[in-house]
Amino acid sequence: MQTPLSYHLLHRLIIVLVVLAGTFQYTIGAEANVPTQLLLEPGSVARIAITGSLPQGGDIAITIRYNPSVMQIIGARGSETYAIRCAEPQRSEPVIESSTRAYVTIRCAFSVGVTNDTLVALDVQGVLGTDSIGALGVDSIAINDVPVLDLAANECEVRRGGGSRGGYTITQGITGTYPNPFRDRTRVVFVMRAPGTVSCALRTYQGRIVTSVAPMEATAGENAIDLNVIAWEIAAGAYVVTITTDEGTYYHPVTVMK
Secondary structure, rough: OOHHHHHHHHHHHHHHHHHHHHHOOOOOEEEEOOEEEEEEEOEEEEEEEEEEOOOOOOEEEEEEEEEEEEEEEEEEEEOOOOOEEEOOOEEEEOOOOOOOOOOEEEOOHHHHHHHEEEEEEEEEOOOOOOOOEEEEEEEEEEEEEEEEEEEEEEEEEEEEOOOOOOOOOOEEEEEEEHHHHHHHHEEEEEEOOOEEEEEEEEOOOOOOOOEEEEEEOOOOOOEEEEEEEHHHHHOEEEEEEEEEOOOOEEEEEEEEEE
């Protein structure tokens, strides 16, 4: 008996849908998060972690969008504990569309799928330009040259202080950590508008406290706290220092070395 033509067409449609489903299940649902705020001085370098989720591994390309009159991307670092396993991923030449928008792509042929973990660390340097505030964020992700759909990504507000054209002076919060990167000790320098109690902690980018310092009474103006870690108890990588006051919590990215 001859099989109806409609049956063949339906059969072929089902095959196409199955193939497409098999493709899209690996290219939907990535997430990429950067710290919400960052303060840079002209010439200073901060290492920040991009965290989030990847549906699968492979040859990955992450395109970063940033303001070139406030900052530049000067490097990227992978790790055996990150989604990107290349120690030094390839970094494209920047594509500058305007004074406020530029792109650079970080690429690595060896990556793995992760959930709520670190994807890659970026080295961001402050530059002396026309703007004092700019945005940085993940614009797109491709895995094996297939764009990831429905990418969930946030933005980092980067404030460039210092310099005759910086136009921004921090009045409360962390102004720096010295040294950074560090191995077992760094000094956290911060300013306060008024006297008050301050708590300081070192956290992962997922918010877990690695170590903390007993609350201290800070004075108005500049203060400092020595933050110590036990080297063998903490993995090398990107972390964030927080100080918490009556007015809120302030963040500063740091890198721990071995």
